Amino acid sequence: MKALSKATIYQVAQLAGVSIATVSRALRDSELVTAETRERVQAAARQLNFTPSRPARSLAEGRHAANGIVFPDLVGPYYAEVVLGYEAAAAASGSSVLILATNGRRDAAAAVRDLAGRVDGLTVMGRTVDDEVVAGIAGTGLPVVLLARDPVDGVDTVRAGNTGTARALAEHLVGHGHRRLTFLGDPDDSPDVAGRYAGVRAGAKGARLTLVRGKGLDLESGRRAAAPLLTADKPDAVICANDEVALGVLLAAADLGLRVPEDLAVTGWDDLLAARFAGLTTVRQPMRELGATAAHWLHKRITEENRTAARRRVLATEVVIRGSCGAHEEVHP
């Protein structure tokens, strides 16, 4: 009972003894067909294992019924969660999702432009392509939403709060009596890191703050950067750009025989599962909600009649206190 390769609407029409127009209607539950005809057509379609060709349909309808999301990587829970939230929301509004990871790709811009040609709307995250690429695509009329990224004129932007929470975090550390703070991470790396550093600076009043531009955002990068830093600067608190880097610092500190938090306080950002088991003080952000919001906004843009003004939203983040920043009465589980 092997079904044939690819049945077309013509074959279904022939088998059902109607025109292709009727098949088209019947298959999409148009009210313009008799119940009887509809059934006959659907039976024929089933028998031929027929699935309408998406390209043909898209071409005729002038839409893709799909949208895309561009992110740097899927390493670590952050992007994965964002993408998951995005996919769920997009699916809810009937869109398929195309993904594009730009990391390790020399032709990121070209890849993004190509993707733009396959979708009804596009979400672009930070650290992927330049603003001019974004502007070029948005200029096409293609709805675009920026995620975790500095705004571009006329384009919607959704992001998680960095500065305010970073400031609160720094103030908390200063409140613990720490006076020699180090921020480990490169503000030029991403808008998020830049925002976090800005907040830390604001909250570190009265304490010394050193910036150490670590290269990567993974555990090994943190570990490598930490060793010289801890022996040279002798900070009493290291505020890391994200959790992975912080975990690397924790490892390096252990290697050096430094006790956390007695000799050294360490904080991260993202609240990974590992942070919980490492007792790491960090910041939690609504990852899925970020993705879901982007998908919703995109859907609105795609379906709206007259274009409305660009929107911006900053989702709330929260400091999660655990043991690594100093002793507390009660810590987060």
Place this chain on the structure above:
Amino acid sequence: MKALSKATIYQVAQLAGVSIATVSRALRDSELVTAETRERVQAAARQLNFTPSRPARSLAEGRHAANGIVFPDLVGPYYAEVVLGYEAAAAASGSSVLILATNGRRDAAAAVRDLAGRVDGLTVMGRTVDDEVVAGIAGTGLPVVLLARDPVDGVDTVRAGNTGTARALAEHLVGHGHRRLTFLGDPDDSPDVAGRYAGVRAGAKGARLTLVRGKGLDLESGRRAAAPLLTADKPDAVICANDEVALGVLLAAADLGLRVPEDLAVTGWDDLLAARFAGLTTVRQPMRELGATAAHWLHKRITEENRTAARRRVLATEVVIRGSCGAHEEVHP
């Protein structure tokens, strides 16, 4: 300098003063056009911010230049890593990637069928849709690769080793002197879990082995399931279906005042980052390679001339010994 909405090949042709056929050639670097013509056309295209319509091209070419992957979820690093490996490999062979998460979707089968109509090939992971859906799609002639899932006749399958490594893990525990083993996880949940349980059974000769069918595969599920289990069964070792569950058990054990590994050994599966910080003995699997292999195979299928026999491959996994299974001289960092 706002670029117009959507330029077509006709407008480019007109602006460049050539036919659409020439535009089509020039834009795809055909050798059938003068360098001069090519440049003129490309200039016109650039000026109009032209991007060829993907549906039109796909319709004409009869291919999508895209393939898809279906997975249950993107929660936890496992699927994210697999998808990442897949995306990278697919991109390398010029394919865009469409994703579909089936979890929390009532109409998973329909969604998968729809996806099948948008791609040149499809990878389907375990725990997503029934074999009959897979068979139906494969019967269409659409290349399909199964990932981390029991084989279906005539369809390629890639998976990570479960049974052998699970057996080694169980034997290791028995070697530590543990005699009251509990496997926490539901073999009916996924082919992977079933394979792990089978291996554990084989390796638990000479010890008592209890099966506790925990519901979910997340941390809270593990934690909830562990409490009654630890007080009732009093096992001296709990082998968990994955790391998250194991971490939950660790938390529950701590709540009950049980020392790990003195009073209780615990093992997981996946080697999450958190496992390292929790000192959890676990099993590492080549997640990205799983995804990459699936993408490669799919590409081969899509481009092959005459269909070859279905292939199957099992990628190697390895036990990672840390502190949670008993005392060792040297443990993994």
Place this chain on the structure above:
DNA sequence: TTGAAAGCGCTACCAG
């Protein structure tokens, strides 16, 4: 309620 036919934008074949 159904059918005929005109596109949707692009590729590729056939002439010239």
Place this chain on the structure above:
DNA sequence: CTGGTAGCGCTTTCAA
């Protein structure tokens, strides 16, 4: 080397 043109499979008027 370039232009004309026939589709690719489907949706959607416009008539019947």
